Amino acid sequence: MTSPVVAVLAFDGISPFHLSVPCLVFGEDRTALGLPRFDFRICAVKAGPIHTEAGLAVTAPHGLDGLDGADIVIVPSWHHLDEPAPPPLVEALRQAHRQGALIVGLCLGTFAIAAAGLLSGRRAATHWAYSEQLQKLHPDIAVDAAVLYVDNGDVVTSAGVAAGLDCCLHIVRARYGAEAALRLARQIVLSPHRQGGQAQFIEHPVARGADADRFTQALDAVRATLGETHGLDSVAEAAGLTRRTFTRRFQKSIGTSFGEWLTSQRIELAQRLLEATEKSMDMVAFEAGFGSTSPAQYRREFSRRVDGDEHMALSS
Numbered sequence: 001m002t003s004p005v006v007a008v009l010a011f012d013g014i015s016p017f018h019l020s021v022p023c024l025v026f027g028e029d030r031t032a033l034g035l036p037r038f039d040f041r042i043c044a045v046k047a048g049p050i051h052t053e054a055g056l057a058v059t060a061p062h063g064l065d066g067l068d069g070a071d072i073v074i075v076p077s078w079h080h081l082d083e084p085a086p087p088p089l090v091e092a093l094r095q096a097h098r099q100g101a102l103i104v105g106l107c108l109g110t111f112a113i114a115a116a117g118l119l120s121g122r123r124a125a126t127h128w129a130y131s132e133q134l135q136k137l138h139p140d141i142a143v144d145a146a147v148l149y150v151d152n153g154d155v156v157t158s159a160g161v162a163a164g165l166d167c168c169l170h171i172v173r174a175r176y177g178a179e180a181a182l183r184l185a186r187q188i189v190l191s192p193h194r195q196g197g198q199a200q201f202i203e204h205p206v207a208r209g210a211d212a213d214r215f216t217q218a219l220d221a222v223r224a225t226l227g228e229t230h231g232l233d234s235v236a237e238a239a240g241l242t243r244r245t246f247t248r249r250f251q252k253s254i255g256t257s258f259g260e261w262l263t264s265q266r267i268e269l270a271q272r273l274l275e276a277t278e279k280s281m282d283m284v285a286f287e288a289g290f291g292s293t294s295p296a297q298y299r300r301e302f303s304r305r306v307d308g309d310e311h312m313a314l315s316s
Contacts, residue, residue: 009076073102123144
């Protein structure tokens with residue numbers, strides 16, 4: 001079977017971090033995680049050496065012809081925001097889009113995609129500090145500065161820096177399923193479930209081991225029994241802490257509230273059950289600790305992604 005082609009655009013002055021984001025997710029062999037082996041291409045307007053802003057030099061083996069036949073085209077950043085994008089790049093992006101490629105703009109890469117006219121009349125995200133500039137340059141775009149990423153189905157854009165990783169993980173989840181995305185997130189030590197809405201939070205891994213303290217043990221017990229009722233007071237008691245102390249430690253250790261964390265754990269379980277099992281809706285809702293609404297909504301949205309329709313972030 002032909003490997004999916006992922007083409008990433010590099011340019012002189014690119015940040016090594018921005019370039020490394022799609023390399024980390026799509027450029028390594030992840031077949032052990034249930035992902036395909038990607039035909040990963042570093043491209044540039046002209047093939048050859050690329051000098052990064054950190055002084056490192058990399059070689060782009062492909063010119064814009066590397067976008068031909070791509071399944072996913074990623075622009076990980078951009079420069080000279082007020083200058084027109086090179087016409088050959090604009091045409092290459094348009095052609096890839098016409099041929100059915102998923103076009104992805106990470107951080108300032110949204111500017112290049114906007115210059116190609118692929119975001120006209122649509123929502124888009126970029127680094128919050130440049131949202132007003134993008135809106136001024138392209139008033140026909142609905143720029144959303146409060147989200148991690150926006151998925152229009154055929155074009156995806158993200159906010160800055162680490163949100164590029166969230167966006168790439170979202171693409172993996174949408175195309176290859178929640179289980180593969182979860183395995184990948186664990187391997188690269190990334191939160192597996194930061195949705196692209198305003199109710200965003202970061203889940204920091206909790207240390208585990210034979211000597212895990214009562215706080216960690218209490219959270220492990222919640223994860224193992226997500227179908228049961230878990231109140232803040234009862235979990236705090238299991239951790240051997242007062243409600244106030246538990247709340248303060250939880251916020252410091254996990255980075256969000258206990259209620260938001262519990263919801264994210266239940267959503268992840270519902271995702272895996274809905275995609276990997278034939279269990280009934282009621283059973284999924286029972287095992288994940290939800291009523292029927294959230295699993296039902298996820299199943300509808302997952303089906304839309306499979307059909308290639310526009311994906312909407314799962315509401316918690």
